[in-house]
Amino acid sequence: MLNNDRLLLLAELARLGSMREVADELGTTTSTVSQQLAVLAKEAGTALTEPDGRRVRLTPAGRRLARHAVTILAAVEAARLDLDPSAEPAGTVRVAGFATAIRRSLLPIVAALPSRHPALRVLIHEHEPAEVLQLLAGDRVDLGLTYDYNLAPAPLPDTVEATALWTSEWSLGVPAGRAGRAVQGSALEVFRHFEGTHWLVNSRNTADDDVVHTVAAMAGHTPLITHRADSLDLIQDLIVAGLGIGLLPADQPTIPGVTLVPLRSPDVTMRAFAVTRLGRRAWPPLAVLLDLLTTPAH
Template sequence: MPVLELRRLRLLHELALRGTLAAVAEALSYSPSTISQQLGLLEKEAGVALLAPDGRRVRLTEHGRVLAAHAARALDLDEQARGELESLSPGLAPVRVAVMQTATLALLPTALALLGDRAAGLRVELVQLPPEQGLFELTARGVDLVVAEQYPGHTRAHVEGLEREVLGTDPIRLAVPPADPARALHELHERAWAMEPAGTAAREWAVQQCRAAGFEPDVRFELADLTAHARLVATGHAVAVLPDLLWAGSPAPVRLLDLPEHPAREVFVSQRVASRDRAGIVEVRRALRDAFAATNADPAA
């Protein structure tokens, strides 16, 4: 029987995760026809049908699902082997990191400065992604590390093959315009709100806080950019709930009020178990940990 080609196994793994040939092609910068051709060759190598037509799309057959599961394990073993080889060589392989916006603002400048001193030859590639998307790309091997968040009472699923390290907690406060007389959340039932897009953990958590205070928020500004939230609040157009990391140790341009029970989100870094010992990843994790520890200034000061 022909040897199964690892690069083609990855394409099958990606299809199992992303669902369509077009999505796999976009993620890996190939054409859909190339993906289809390579998966056809993988079927010949396997000697069984891996894909079946499903309308205009394709789906994995039972054989395809079995082989996709084996492909994930094969990719893990490949990554572990590369990590061991890297530990024996003088160079460091590049590390690709998905970072949520507040971590980009508050942690990366310090983390990159630390890496410049500790691992000057390490190439770090950064992409700013929402936590939900970043964690998916970590599973799909689009990135090596993810800095993400978990809100109180909204735990994120633990995915097999991924592990996480908590960097610390980040207080969440109510942000109102400087001249707004409000003193508590329940007084803001008639204000316009800025919130993150529907479907995100941050949005669900913020809405629940408003409902617990007895009202449904009037969300007029739905934006992923938290600096835009802050600007809308500072200029008197909205109120919001925002994490302290957004201010990155600088005085906030808004008035901050404590929420009931002083909630805080958990900020964590996640990687694949198979890559935990890669020297470059170890260095990036350490730099992120130290950078978070350095961001402890009170933004309300």
């Protein structure tokens, strides 16, 4: 029979990547981790690790067992909590997400964790949705914060499950004084008004690029996309400099020199999601974080 404590060591090795980090995380020694994983390999009847330079890496069998270990340990922890509802979830949740969701949804939760769940820790990585999904696929993060647009829905792999978090309306950012009569028109009329104007889109994600192409096609033309930037602040600076126009959140303040033109019929709506690997949501630290993220008032 496989030992749960040793399965935890294997799961942590898959998550953290080195025996030293596992030892530091669990408050033990590297030699103890190595010895216990060797015993686990005997219990499993197959090699679970192999040399990788001066470190070790999981074998294919080790990776498979590590995936099972996460599910097994989550089930054991869920059973423990069911029998003892007062037990405090403990562990480190690795989160990767886009900057707006980190600021809007995650940071208020993290600020409150020490008083509400002192044994739960969150590690934050800022990434665009495609990067987040790659990290989830590689089991390098536990929770992803992603987004798409209603006019450019992003398909998700069947290895993950998503929960809707919030939506926000987006407008068209243009240089002050250039909105003119476009402010009164539909999104298609707005796009026709600015036909031939240079467009600014995201450099690390194609979602807004897809939206711009979609609405422009509905308006009967192809957009002229020339500049790409990851930062919305930089997009605004480029607009003020007269280098183009671009999508901006309607509920956020703009800098002097930028005017927001509403986009209606069709509306442009960003949709934010919390994404996890299948079968992981029962892990108590992750379940707590998901519950806090999806609770209207944190």
